[in-house]
Amino acid sequence: MDGTVLVADDDRTIRTVLTQALTRAGCKVHATSSLMTLMRWVEEGKGDLVISDVIMPDGNGLDALPRISRMRPGLPVIVISAQNTIMTAIQAAEADAFDYLPKPFDLPDLMKRSAKALEQRRRLPQPSPAPREAADDLPLVGRTPAMQALYRLVARVMNSDLAVLISGESGTGKSLIARAVHDFSDRRTQPFVVAQAGDLQGIDGPATLLAKARGGSVVFDEVADYSEDTQARVVRLLDLMGDNAPRVMATTQTDLAARMEAGQFRQDLYYRLGGVSVHVPALRDRVEDIPLLAEHFMARGERDLGTLRRLSADAAERMRNYPWPGNVRQLENAIRRLLVTSTETEITRAEVEQVLGPQTGPEPRAGAFDGEKLSASVARHLKRYFDLHGGQLPPPGVYQRILREVEMPLIEIALDATAGNQAKCADLLGINRNTLRKKITDLDIRVSRRRKLM
8 A cells, every 4th residue: 555644533542543554554644633734734735545533623524525625636535433323424425535434443444445545546536526415314323334334325326316125124214214315315306205006006196106206206115015916017107217207216124036036026127126225234133223223212302302311221231132023113112102101310121121021032033034044144145245336346355254244243142142151152163162262363352251141
């Protein structure tokens, strides 16, 4: 890696880590905790790449992106932020940031993105378009890798004309994703129409629907539930779309590919709707986001109901261990009930259990992919991983990265199940104890004997 990198972050540890890593990689580094200093460096012509935090003591890194673009067209900026919401990803994309990473970030991943940014600047520097204004209260919150990948995908596809197929269990927020794609796109001033199967009935149904949507967006809600006749109507409607056609999106709780292979969904409709596939993860697959979501819903409750509450540590832990078959919608309803029924400022575990029910054994997984084999689930996730690269190949080393992604949660879950006992864990996994120790070190897995049994 070759070039000069400007690092701006008010966290001294992050500045030190990035400076050391980039210097070892062959770069020159200027690091600062001041946005004003960063902008002076940019104005002076210093730097081939900027890595900047969002919230700085003297300003906002996202707000500075248009100025950087005007002063230094083609200078790539990688945004890093602890504000891990879809708004941060979308604002970064709209301000033409080269990339966006949530904190805490994976250092090797950031280094690869930095190398790519420096290489692209050498090969093809391009001017940046001016940003657009965006709304700022979208209730999509999450810092897990799955949600951050989802945010980046939405930011990339929002201004394309490709159809978007949004899958996920009930209550995960599929309609919010559809709305986000519309509200942050060039079509935001045009209508947003959610079509039910009944809207397509009758001779004038499809024409009426198109007239409502005009050049905006039309969403076919839970398209897997459409009858064969309704599916045929959608195909004919899509084939008739001409100039000023609306953006087409569809939502589904069901694996449409499996239904198509079973002869239960039209193949021609599946391929018309599946321009870009977006999967919204279940809440139980991103439990690290539960505290963020709970905090968000409590803040909303304080605003709407005038009720100030917080979760005790035990109550928060109970929420993390709940399977959430109703996903984010169920979590929101649970928080609202707790805000109304709790009498003290701090919500207790007992109060949470009154709403959710007492702690029980594992509940059967509800949703779109019941009974799905692990290999099919892995294949689905891998396909999404390749799709996220927009038709380009992922960086070299896919095999080892994927193995690491599978290996790490497997070992962590096995350690949880054995209360952190490495001998038992190695026996459970069927590997040598020394092998397990090496993998724990290589994967930087924290081990505690205080872990609870599953």
